[in-house]
Amino acid sequence: MSIITKNWYVFYTKSRFEKKVDLALNEKGIESFLPLITVVRKWSDRKKKVEEPLFKSYIFAHADEKERLAVLQTQGVVKCIMFNGRIAVVPEFQIDGIKRLLEHKAESLLVGEYFNKGDKIKVVTGPLEGMEGIVQMNSDGNWVVFNIESIGKSIRAKLSAAEVIKILSD
Incomplete structure (x- = not known):
């Protein structure tokens, strides 16, 4: 079998x-x-x-x-x-992450001294828990970008600063 x-x-x-x-x-x-x-x-x-x-x-x-x-x-x-x-x-976790992102109308990412443009972050709570992204800033405010490498696409979301932690670079 x-x-x-x-x-x-x-x-x-x-x-x-x-x-x-x-x-x-x-x-x-x-x-x-x-x-x-x-x-x-x-x-x-x-x-x-x-x-x-x-x-x-x-x-x-x-x-x-x-x-x-x-x-x-x-x-x-x-x-x-x-x-x-x-x-x-x-990967299944990326499909789940997209589903959670769509279910959870993400709010706003409050970027302060701790977060800078280009910082890699990880979501630690909420429906997007476990997803990693990059802090991006533009005229609309501050966003986190989640990359789906396997298809070469990205999703932008606004999150609360309490939902994310900075990932230290190696």
Whole structure:
């Protein structure tokens, strides 16, 4: 009896096909994850809150090799994402971190003398516990950036200073 290993893979979809692919994968019985955020869109006559993908044209699928090939045959899927010449596999803790980030509308990061731009920090409490990021500052205030190295993408979040500690460089 062989053990079937499932990994989180990342797939590139046609533009604006993310939700259709998510639905198709669910119909095939393949676990998928499409991180969505709510944004306000303005038209000339109205404003409306809409859900759109956090990563445009990307969807995650928890699959074994056979299911990974089935995902590639799904209408709207263009390719499996490669990183450093290999199929990108996203660690479970990063998928969990993205889910927690979306559930926990992160508040504000109070950067004081202890935190400086570029400092590496680790979240020690709350829904993002265990995730590591980098303090970044811009005109909107102070942010922590969480890198998802396996797909070469980043997520920005505002956190309370009480939720993070500085990681000392080696």
